[in-house]
């Protein structure tokens with residue numbers, strides 16, 4: 001007889017849930033896993049391995065070309081760690097949203113691999129979206145107060161979602177930016193390689209005021225590399241035709257001056273927020289580009305933060321600690337923080353990762369609202385295109401052995 005496999009909807013676990021820890025430590029009410037050894041595949045495990053490698057200069061996992069795990073793209077990193085866990089032959093594996101940063105072809109090969117292992121290993125798959133669920137999953141574990149309440153056959157499970165609305169207008173801009181040219185970003189014949197590894201080839205991309213772009217490409221195609229040339233400190237940008245707000249990168253403005261004009265959001269930033277701040281303080285900190293709130297805000301800044309909270313339907317939670325709210329609410333707050341100054345450019349780097357369909361729809365609704373009610377140019381970065389976004393253009397990276405080339409598609 002085949003194994004029974006389970007799924008748990010991520011949104012039914014609290015942020016501080018101990019359930020996964022308890023499953024792995026044999027403290028649970030699932031008879032089928034009693035006295036069995038399990039392992040966890042999650043982004044946290046990945047971060048720990050990378051951190052250990054960095055701090056001790058050791059290699060836990062053998063990688064192609066013996067490179068450090070950090071130098072691989074996020075998709076490649078996941079694949080390497082999953083193989084490492086499966087090699088340890090656990091009886092069960094908790095898969096914490098395993099497909100989250102993978103592109104379509106990587107998802108299908110990983111799915112195939114997991115299905116082929118499913119007669120030897122029991123899977124407990126934490127999922128965000130119904131379509132991610134492995135076809136071998138037969139039951140959804142219903143969770144109440146972070147405990148397993150019941151096992152529901154998947155055919156009887158209710159995946160329902162609701163419509164999302166944000167009532168009110170996007171709060172006004174109070175920060176003034178002067179001398180912002182119409183052409184915000186220009187990359188001309190930009191190429192990047194690491195020794196024999198060719199990443200980008202002749203990238204030509206011009207971004208103007210008031211445009212909304214999706215930057216799409218499969219794992220390892222170079223999305224992060226492009227963004228790090230615009231927003232970050234990637235040395236590969238120097239000496240190339242990279243123009244930011246009219247100046248060649250590395251010539252006029254300092255990195256600080258460039259960052260002042262760019263709002264940035266990436267879910268990985270969440271791990272940076274270690275100090276305890278309220279939702280209101282978190283939104284206000286966008287005025288200071290700081291992670292905590294160290295300066296006294298003006299009364300106008302306070303009012304704007306309150307207007308944002310109202311728009312997001314969070315006015316009653318303004319004094320709640322940021323750490324204590326749901327993932328999707330954290331993202332709404334961080335996006336508000338990134339745009340509160342109405343910067344000329346806003347980069348939203350994989351904002352939908354690890355969200356269920358309801359969470360994804362919530363973020364899409366907010367982004368579309370920002371596009372319609374502000375002057376900010378948006379670059380939305382993702383490994384999969386999101387058709388409900390009202391983007392004007394798509395910049396798609398097409399990998400090849402000589403490096404990815406780019407293709408512009410006009411959407412509307």
Ligand SMILES: Nc1ncnc2c1ncn2[C@@H]1O[C@H](COP(=O)(O)OP(=O)(O)OP(=O)(O)O)[C@@H](O)[C@H]1O
Nearest residue numbers: 071072073074075194199219220221222223224225
């Ligand atoms: N320092 C480095 N040395 C060698 N190769 C590198 C280095 N940094 C990045 N790469 C390689 O560059 C390629 C592009 O990586 P990048 O992170 O830009 O891709 P991505 O499109 O953002 O991928 P993902 O969707 O998986 O995050 C990858 O193959 C990665 O391994």
